[in-house]
Amino acid sequence: MKYDFSARTHTLMTSPLLSIRTQTRRGSIISLAEELPAEELFPLSLLAEAASTVISADAQALQYGDPEGYGPLREWLEDDWLRDKGVHIPQNGVLLTTGSQQAVDLLSRVYIDPGDRVLVENPTSPGFLQVLRMQGAVIIPVEGDHDGLLPEHLKELIVSNRPKALFAAPSFTNPSGILWSLKRRREVLELCISHNVLIVEDDSYGDLHFQRQGRIASKYPSLYALENAGEGGHVLYIGSFSKTVAPALRTGWAAGSRELVGVMAAAKGMADWQSSSLNQRLLYHLLHASAFDLREHIAMLNREYDTRLKLMVELLKRPAWKDCTYDLPSGGMFLWVSLPDGLDALVLLKNALRKGVAYLPGPLCTADGSGSRYIRLNFSHPGRDELLLGMNLMSEAISEFTARS
Amino acid sequence: MKYDFSARTHTLMTSPLLSIRTQTRRGSIISLAEELPAEELFPLSLLAEAASTVISADAQALQYGDPEGYGPLREWLEDDWLRDKGVHIPQNGVLLTTGSQQAVDLLSRVYIDPGDRVLVENPTSPGFLQVLRMQGAVIIPVEGDHDGLLPEHLKELIVSNRPKALFAAPSFTNPSGILWSLKRRREVLELCISHNVLIVEDDSYGDLHFQRQGRIASKYPSLYALENAGEGGHVLYIGSFSKTVAPALRTGWAAGSRELVGVMAAAKGMADWQSSSLNQRLLYHLLHASAFDLREHIAMLNREYDTRLKLMVELLKRPAWKDCTYDLPSGGMFLWVSLPDGLDALVLLKNALRKGVAYLPGPLCTADGSGSRYIRLNFSHPGRDELLLGMNLMSEAISEFTARS
Structure with missing residues (x-):
C-alpha cells in the first residue's frame, strides 16, 4: 500500500x-x-521488594487507574516533595505522565496550533524541538549567556512575535548545562507574565546539583515557585523520576493551575487512558513505605x-x-x-x-x-x-x- | 492567566x-x-514473583529502553502468539504501546490531517471517536448488521468520500459486541484494498470469545491475517494485554508493515520516548518463564x-x-x-x-x-x-x- x-x-x-x-x-x-x-x-533490591509487596497486597494495583495518575503519589508530590522546594500546588494540580517528555507533548497538543509562535532557549532540548515541529509551531530561539536567557532579547522577541509559550529548563538546561541566576529567573518570569506567555518549565535535571551548600531551592527557585504568590498560572512545572530513581518506571509529572492540568488530563485520557498505575504505586511504596530516602x-x-x-x-x-x-x-x-x-x-x-x-x-x-x-x-x-x-x-x-x- | x-x-x-x-x-x-x-x-502471585525476579536480575530492567519496546516481548508476539492466530508479522513489524489506545492515537497522528475523512463502525468505540475528533478528522459512520459492516454501504461511502482509513473492531465491536462473519471480513478487506483505504483493526477483545469450539482463528481470522498472503500493508493490527492479563501493565501493540510501524515508532519516541520496559519485561517473564499459560x-x-x-x-x-x-x-x-x-x-x-x-x-x-x-x-x-x-x-x-x- x-x-x-x-x-x-x-x-x-x-x-x-x-x-x-x-x-x-x-x-x-x-x-x-x-x-x-x-x-x-x-535502588534495585528496594524496588524488587516494593514491586512484590505492592502486587501481592492489592489486585487494584493491576487494574485501570485514573488518567491523572495514582492519587497517593500525586499527594506525596504536592504535600511533601514539591512543597519542600517552595512549590505550592493547588489540589488536583498534578498530572502524572509517561516521563517528562509526555508532559511536554500533552501540553503542546492542547496549547499549540500549527503556525503558533513558541520561544525556546538556544540551544535547547531535542525533545522540545521534536514535539514543537510535529505540532507545527514556528520555533523562535532566544539567546542567552551563562546566567540564562537575555531579558532584552527575550522582550524584543515577545513584542515582535507575540509568542504563545516559552519552553525552557532554567536548572541545567539541556544541552548547555546552564543554571539561570535568580535575577534572570525573576526577569524572565515577569516578562512572560506581563505579556501572557505561558512558561513550560522543565525541571527534570534540577535535582542533579553537585554543589550542595545550604538550600538550593531558595537560591535557584523554579519559575513556578517564584510565581506562586500570585498564583497566576503562567508556569507549567514539569519534572520526572527518570533521572533520580529509574527511567523504566516512566513516571514524570506536570504541575500547574487546575484549569491547565485538567485539560492536559483530558488529553492524557485520549492519548493512552493513563500511565502505568502499577509503576506509580511501586514508586509510592518505595518513597513512602520503604527504607529508601530520595x-x-x-x-x-x-x-x-x-x-x-x-x-x-x-x-x-x-x-x-x-x-x-x-x-x-x-x-x-x-x-x-x-x-x-x-x-x-x-x-x-x-x-x-x-x-x-x-x-x-x-x-x-x-x-x-x-x-x-x-x-x-x-x-x-x-x-x-x-x-x-x-x-x-x-x-x-x-x-x-x-x-x- | x-x-x-x-x-x-x-x-x-x-x-x-x-x-x-x-x-x-x-x-x-x-x-x-x-x-x-x-x-x-x-494472576497476582505469579506477577509478584515475576516482578521481583526481573528487577533483581538485571539493572537494565529499570533503564531506558527502545521506543519500539522490549525486544524479546516483541519477538514472542511475532513468533508465538500472533503466528498461532495465522498472523505473520514482518521483522520489526511490532510496536509496543501504552495500551491499545496509544496505538490508535499514534496511528492517527501520523496518518490523519484535519479535514481527512475517516470511516468508523456505527456505533463505535468512544476511544476511536475522541482521538479522531482531536485530530480534526471528518468522521463518517458506516452501517452494519449482526454480521458486520454492510459492504454496499461501505462501497458507496468509499466512492463518494475517498476516506483515508477505516477504524474497526471486527471481533466483538465496542460497544455492540458484533462478531463479523468471515464473508464480511473478506468483503470489507477487498473493498479497502482496492480503494487504498488503511484499515485500523482493533482486536483488543478478540480473545474473549466464549464459544470456543475448534480453532477460532480459522473461523474468524483477523483482517490482518486475511491480507497476509498479499502482504500489502493495508491493515494495522492492534491488540493489548489489558483485557487478557492486566491493564496496569499498560501494554498494547500495533503490528503492520515495517514502513507504517517504523513511522509510528518515531512518533512514539516523540510522544513519550517509550512505554515502561519494566512492565514489558515483567510480562515477558510471566509469559515465557513462569508457570503462567496465557x-x-x-x-x-x-x-x-x-x-x-x-x-x-x-x-x-x-x-x-x-x-x-x-x-x-x-x-x-x-x-x-x-x-x-x-x-x-x-x-x-x-x-x-x-x-x-x-x-x-x-x-x-x-x-x-x-x-x-x-x-x-x-x-x-x-x-x-x-x-x-x-x-x-x-x-x-x-x-x-x-x-x-
Whole structure:
C-alpha cells in the first residue's frame, strides 16, 4: 500500500537522532550521546521488594487507574516533595505522565496550533524541538549567556512575535548545562507574565546539583515557585523520576493551575487512558513505605556524577581537545563543548561512530540546524573505564581531523 | 492567566465521558459503564514473583529502553502468539504501546490531517471517536448488521468520500459486541484494498470469545491475517494485554508493515520516548518463564465472563426491561441494549446515577451524538452481588420513567 502520511510526519523521520540511536544500539558503541542515568546506582533490591509487596497486597494495583495518575503519589508530590522546594500546588494540580517528555507533548497538543509562535532557549532540548515541529509551531530561539536567557532579547522577541509559550529548563538546561541566576529567573518570569506567555518549565535535571551548600531551592527557585504568590498560572512545572530513581518506571509529572492540568488530563485520557498505575504505586511504596530516602539517594547520585564530570574534564585537558572550549556546569548530565574552527559536529560524528563512540551533535539542539561547532557529551552514564575508552576514541577522531588541517 | 488553548482541545472537554468517570469514581457507585476486566482473576502471585525476579536480575530492567519496546516481548508476539492466530508479522513489524489506545492515537497522528475523512463502525468505540475528533478528522459512520459492516454501504461511502482509513473492531465491536462473519471480513478487506483505504483493526477483545469450539482463528481470522498472503500493508493490527492479563501493565501493540510501524515508532519516541520496559519485561517473564499459560488463563476468563453475561441476561428478563432489546454477543465485555420508546439514555443516566449505578449512554459511541435509545452495559467487571444490585438499581431507574409515561 502506498501510505499517505499526515502533513508533519516527515519532521519525525528526518531527525538524525533516529539514526544515531539505531547505530549506538548495535552493540559495541560507547555512547556519550544519550541522557541515561547510571544503572548501577538504581535502588534495585528496594524496588524488587516494593514491586512484590505492592502486587501481592492489592489486585487494584493491576487494574485501570485514573488518567491523572495514582492519587497517593500525586499527594506525596504536592504535600511533601514539591512543597519542600517552595512549590505550592493547588489540589488536583498534578498530572502524572509517561516521563517528562509526555508532559511536554500533552501540553503542546492542547496549547499549540500549527503556525503558533513558541520561544525556546538556544540551544535547547531535542525533545522540545521534536514535539514543537510535529505540532507545527514556528520555533523562535532566544539567546542567552551563562546566567540564562537575555531579558532584552527575550522582550524584543515577545513584542515582535507575540509568542504563545516559552519552553525552557532554567536548572541545567539541556544541552548547555546552564543554571539561570535568580535575577534572570525573576526577569524572565515577569516578562512572560506581563505579556501572557505561558512558561513550560522543565525541571527534570534540577535535582542533579553537585554543589550542595545550604538550600538550593531558595537560591535557584523554579519559575513556578517564584510565581506562586500570585498564583497566576503562567508556569507549567514539569519534572520526572527518570533521572533520580529509574527511567523504566516512566513516571514524570506536570504541575500547574487546575484549569491547565485538567485539560492536559483530558488529553492524557485520549492519548493512552493513563500511565502505568502499577509503576506509580511501586514508586509510592518505595518513597513512602520503604527504607529508601530520595534526598539521600540524590545526594549520592550527585557525588558520583560530580566525580564522573571531573574525570571527563581531566580527559578534556589532553592535546586533542586543546582548541575546544566549554563552561563547567554545576550539575545535570552534560558537557556542551565547542569544537575547533573548521570542525563540523556532523562530519566528526561519522568518524567517531567508525571508531566506536557516539555523542550528540549540536545541530540537533537548535531550531534552525545551526550549532555544528558544538557537541554534547554525557558524563552520567559511562563508568570510569567506559569514560576513559570513549574519550580516547573521541580524541583519536578529533586528532585525525585537526592533524589533516 | 487567560489560556488560549489549541483549536480542537474543546473536543476533549465536552465529552460526557469525563463527567461519568468523575461521578463513578466517587465511592459508592456501581459502574456498568467501564471497560474493566475482573481484578479478582488477575494472576497476582505469579506477577509478584515475576516482578521481583526481573528487577533483581538485571539493572537494565529499570533503564531506558527502545521506543519500539522490549525486544524479546516483541519477538514472542511475532513468533508465538500472533503466528498461532495465522498472523505473520514482518521483522520489526511490532510496536509496543501504552495500551491499545496509544496505538490508535499514534496511528492517527501520523496518518490523519484535519479535514481527512475517516470511516468508523456505527456505533463505535468512544476511544476511536475522541482521538479522531482531536485530530480534526471528518468522521463518517458506516452501517452494519449482526454480521458486520454492510459492504454496499461501505462501497458507496468509499466512492463518494475517498476516506483515508477505516477504524474497526471486527471481533466483538465496542460497544455492540458484533462478531463479523468471515464473508464480511473478506468483503470489507477487498473493498479497502482496492480503494487504498488503511484499515485500523482493533482486536483488543478478540480473545474473549466464549464459544470456543475448534480453532477460532480459522473461523474468524483477523483482517490482518486475511491480507497476509498479499502482504500489502493495508491493515494495522492492534491488540493489548489489558483485557487478557492486566491493564496496569499498560501494554498494547500495533503490528503492520515495517514502513507504517517504523513511522509510528518515531512518533512514539516523540510522544513519550517509550512505554515502561519494566512492565514489558515483567510480562515477558510471566509469559515465557513462569508457570503462567496465557491460553489457559484466557479460557478461564471466558468461562467466568460467560457466566456473568448469562446472569446479566437473566436479570434483563425482569419486567422493567420488557421493551428493551439486544443481540446476545458470543464474547467481549458488553451488552448493547435498546431502551423502550421515549426513554433517552442521557436523561435516564441522571436518574441511574442518583440511585448509585452507571452505564455508558449510546450517544458516546456515535460520531453525531445519535444513539440516545441505546445503553452499553459491562458484564465483565461486576461480581455476582454487584451485578445483582446494579441491575436492580437500573430496573428501578427505568421503571420510574416507564411508569410515568
